[in-house]
Amino acid sequence: ELRAAVCAKLKRDNGLDYEPADILVSVGAKHTLFNLVMALINPGDEVLVPSPYWVSYPEQVRLLGVVPVAVPTQEATGFDLDPARLAAAVTPRTKLIVLNSPNNPTGAVFTPGALAAVARLAVERDLWVVSDECYEALTFEGRHASIAALGPEVKARTIVVNTCSKAYAMTGWRIGYAAGPRTLIRAMTDVQSQVTSNPSSIAQWAAVEALTGPQDEVAKMAGEFDRRRRLIIDGLNALPGVRCVMPRGAFYAFPNVSGLFGRTWRKADGAVSLGSSLDATAFLLEEARVAVVPGRDFGSDAHVRLSYATSDALISEGLARMAAALATLR
Missing domain, CATH: 3.90.1150.10 (Aspartate Aminotransferase, domain 1)
Incomplete structure (x- = not known):
């Protein structure tokens, strides 16, 4: 039921079509992100992290012997993505780009033009994208835009990560989820099955109600x-x-x-x-x-x-x- 509720939410709010088999529910979005890096990247790989960044992005990949590469953004632009700097930072070892919009800690919301440029970069250079959209509901100027909605090619390379913590003030309930290519979701599920299995059933039912109930x-x-x-x-x-x-x-x-x-x-x-x-x-x-x-x-x-x-x-x-x-x- 919860995976179906996540699919309905992604369709309703983001225009994204997924099936329950494309969804993994974890013990918070931080757990979701760690499942992802465990399943996707290997020692010696590089991960591009626009800076400033949430503290766990570089630390999680360092635990796996992966190199986080900070790519600066500019205060003068409101800390918007800098696609040119991201492109210049790509090397043969680059595997993943981490996006977080709205952003923790800056509050930046990446512009449509910047997201489109990064989508093209990911497709052209055969890179994965993780789109951490945990603060989606707190977008104050215009509507939230997910990079996965920019076309089938980039969607096939993107893992959308979200949570119930921010929109529904359910931080302590520990519900995070990922939507993405089924093969990768299965690999992430294999990782999780050897660590926590699943969030508590009580929290899962609460999340179903949050996602499917009134959003006023x-x-x-x-x-x-x-x-x-x-x-x-x-x-x-x-x-x-x-x-x-x-x-x-x-x-x-x-x-x-x-x-x-x-x-x-x-x-x-x-x-x-x-x-x-x-x-x-x-x-x-x-x-x-x-x-x-x-x-x-x-x-x-x-x-x-x-x-x-x-x-x-x-x-x-x-x-x-x-x-x-x-x-x-x-």
Whole structure:
């Protein structure tokens, strides 16, 4: 029933036709992604990962002796894909391109033109594509577009990965799924069968209801996040030494804090010159009591990540604390 529900969702929301045999349901999307790399890539292969990236992409492939190749995107473009840089990074060892749109940590939504260029690259160079679409429901400007919907040739080389965690706030239920070529899905199923077998039956039935039931609340949630993103981005851009592009999806802000580098933090045990995202993170935690994640872990030491998956009151309070702390820097 759940695999059939996934097929219906992919048809309804993405215009993609799959059969239940083309679907694998796993214990969260992270598990789905690991099943994929276990089944598809081998030691010595290379995987292209647009940067900034979710932290697990390079680490999962490193566990298998595979080389992750970070391909930078530009803040000036809203961290959109750079097809020319991706093409330049392809070598005879390249096996897979990882796409994540909407993106964690940047909130970028890759443009149709960039996706089309990457689709052509994958077909021409005989590459696989994994399209992590976990934040699909939180696309604020226009409709979400899946690279698998751009034509039968690229669909045959794409594994679409999604989850119930974000759209339905089911993080702890641990339901992720993949849709793709049947031979690869069978190989991924073989991997999973020797690890966890399947998610719990309770979580699977909950996912059936989420995917097939009314979707009105999902749209309401997205509208609320849309409003909160404007609140937090406006506030971040008002802070001295901080700038932040407007994310077009997900629920993260990824401000550039390099304008704070070189400033002096006067601690009780001595002065510290801020010089990295780790320094900025420690400063904000100790002086503002605001927790952010250093961008170094995501591939950019000039940034930190914040989440606006919280109330207006907490967002405003956090911004006020940050402003007060920044005023103490010399």
